[in-house]
Amino acid sequence: MTELSVSRPKLIALQVLVAVLLIGFWHVGSSVPIFGVYILPKFFFSTPGDVAMRIVKLFSGTMIWKHLWITLTETVLAFVIGSVAGVVFGFWFARRPLVAAVFDPYLKMANALPRVVLAPIFMLWLGLGIWSKVALGVTLVFFIVFFNVYQGVKEVSPAVLANARMLGMNERQLFRHVYWPSALSWMFSSLHTSVGFALVGAVVGEYLGSAAGLGYLIHEAEGVFDVTGVFAGMVILAAFVLLVDAVVTKVENRLLVWRPDAAGRT
Amino acid sequence: MHPPSSPAVALDRISIVYGGPGGYEAVAPTSLAVAQGEFVAIVGPTGCGKSTLLNAAAGLLKPASGEVGILGRPLAGLNGDAGYLFQQDSLMPWKTALDNVAIGLEVAGTPRPDALARAAQWLAKVGLAAFGNRYPHQLSGGQRKRVGLAQVLIRNPKILLMDEPFGPLDAQTRLIMGNLLLELWAADRKAVLFVTHDLEEAIALADRVVIMSSGPAATIIGDHAIDLPRPRDAMEVRLDKCFHELHHGIWSQLRGEVLKAYQGTAA
Ligand SMILES: Nc1ncnc2c1ncn2[C@@H]1O[C@H](COP(=O)(O)OP(=O)(O)OP(=O)(O)O)[C@@H](O)[C@H]1O
Ligand SMILES: [Mg+2]
Numbered sequence: 190m191t192e193l194s195v196s197r198p199k200l201i202a203l204q205v206l207v208a209v210l211l212i213g214f215w216h217v218g219s220s221v222p223i224f225g226v227y228i229l230p231k232f233f234f235s236t237p238g239d240v241a242m243r244i245v246k247l248f249s250g251t252m253i254w255k256h257l258w259i260t261l262t263e264t265v266l267a268f269v270i271g272s273v274a275g276v277v278f279g280f281w282f283a284r285r286p287l288v289a290a291v292f293d294p295y296l297k298m299a300n301a302l303p304r305v306v307l308a309p310i311f312m313l314w315l316g317l318g319i320w321s322k323v324a325l326g327v328t329l330v331f332f333i334v335f336f337n338v339y340q341g342v343k344e345v346s347p348a349v350l351a352n353a354r355m356l357g358m359n360e361r362q363l364f365r366h367v368y369w370p371s372a373l374s375w376m377f378s379s380l381h382t383s384v385g386f387a388l389v390g391a392v393v394g395e396y397l398g399s400a401a402g403l404g405y406l407i408h409e410a411e412g413v414f415d416v417t418g419v420f421a422g423m424v425i426l427a428a429f430v431l432l433v434d435a436v437v438t439k440v441e442n443r444l445l446v447w448r449p450d451a452a453g454r455t
Numbered sequence: 456m457h458p459p460s461s462p463a464v465a466l467d468r469i470s471i472v473y474g475g476p477g478g479y480e481a482v483a484p485t486s487l488a489v490a491q492g493e494f495v496a497i498v499g500p501t502g503c504g505k506s507t508l509l510n511a512a513a514g515l516l517k518p519a520s521g522e523v524g525i526l527g528r529p530l531a532g533l534n535g536d537a538g539y540l541f542q543q544d545s546l547m548p549w550k551t552a553l554d555n556v557a558i559g560l561e562v563a564g565t566p567r568p569d570a571l572a573r574a575a576q577w578l579a580k581v582g583l584a585a586f587g588n589r590y591p592h593q594l595s596g597g598q599r600k601r602v603g604l605a606q607v608l609i610r611n612p613k614i615l616l617m618d619e620p621f622g623p624l625d626a627q628t629r630l631i632m633g634n635l636l637l638e639l640w641a642a643d644r645k646a647v648l649f650v651t652h653d654l655e656e657a658i659a660l661a662d663r664v665v666i667m668s669s670g671p672a673a674t675i676i677g678d679h680a681i682d683l684p685r686p687r688d689a690m691e692v693r694l695d696k697c698f699h700e701l702h703h704g705i706w707s708q709l710r711g712e713v714l715k716a717y718q719g720t721a722a
Contacts, residue, residue: 346543346544346545348541348543348544348545349544349545349546349547349548351515351539351541351545352539352541352545352546352547353547353558354515354533355513355515355533355534355537355538355539356558356559356562356606356607356610357535357559357562357563357610358562359562362562366547366550366558366562367547370547370549370550371549374549446590447548447549447550447551447590447591447592448548448592449592
């Protein structure tokens, strides 16, 4: 990788510039007629001002907090359940090659399945409440964590393993001091992806059928061609994702201090 | 306990075959004994089977034929009397230097505070007192090797297996490490089996230098006693006249093997 050679303030300034340009283009396109036509007609694209006003209005009420809370709850539950299951099965499969060999084709099949097709089934089974969304998120998170933990256990350096054995470790101690930290590091390296997928599962689930959450908010607005509402929902979702991602980065840097690539990061 | 006369390590006509019967015979039947308190260096061309031999002595590899005896008993499973300094990096990357050194005591049941205190002493002995909370990737190659040495020695093994412990280091650091090793070894005279490709280093440190032939089916073809006086200084001993005679004698034998190994891989 090539080293980043700009200072932090300059980088942020550039990032802000991109946003300003995009919003500026959007604003001009939707509010300033060029030879009598709007490039971005209001009906299809709304305007940045309207969207901003809608967001302010949403946040001055109390309902938005309930929606955010629901989506957050679903995301966290999907992440936790999917991760725990992924860790348990990842370890089990890595340490029992026969189990891994037997289930290999089924895992590949299950993982290749587009999860959206499962959403209606989960709703049938679990109802329209949060659990059908959690289940959808779990099916996404599980496989990411599972494959990473499996890899982490398999890829322990043979020299480190032999050394640990020579230092007198029994199976239980090997698990605790060698396999577990290695698997965990692989799992955390995919933390951004798995948290992201937990959120995707929640929002898509809400979108396809529910009475609360950010996905529901967007779906509801779409149902009445309220483009301003759709964009407002998307902006809130994007901000929410950034926030969750920042928290994940914090956690990651705490837990992976020992890794060469994590150390240089700030 | 074991009778004091039995050798610390006795490889008795062991052969090692990779890939099951009919596979690649790395080591042909070879015998080698290391007495208690003796420092034996193994020198041989690259790929001849030096690491393989150490792995057999450590119990990590089972010989296809022959027997490994440790302190008078036949070896079954891992060699619990041996400390092994590996050729490759083998510190746990997720543990700090201090934790890496302490782990050998911890898994043996020493309470953690005691283990950490002893580990700090050992880090000081290898000159890394200030580096306890660094992770392996924050250490230089030579520092990692020193942590590895402390990690192995803290368990006070009766036998020390070392596989090119100073391999990636520059010439000056090798000398310093050699002296450190001699100093630590002089304190309690463990049996040492020391692999190196540096003949001068082998002569400077060891009581005996054995030469391995180039593979496949490598075996020991020379066994030279090094009767230089101790205590030695890894640097100054090289200026000794006897050192040159020994070096000349052993090198004339080793050179042929190194050439053979080179032609073997080049062909
Ligand atoms: N796991 C393995 N499977 C098959 N062949 C192997 C294996 N390990 C080593 N060998 C072969 O056995 C021979 C001896 O290997 P070994 O690692 O003991 O050499 P070495 O003397 O330690 O070499 P170096 O000085 O380069 O470390 C080599 O030809 C190598 O290719
Ligand atoms: Mg080797």
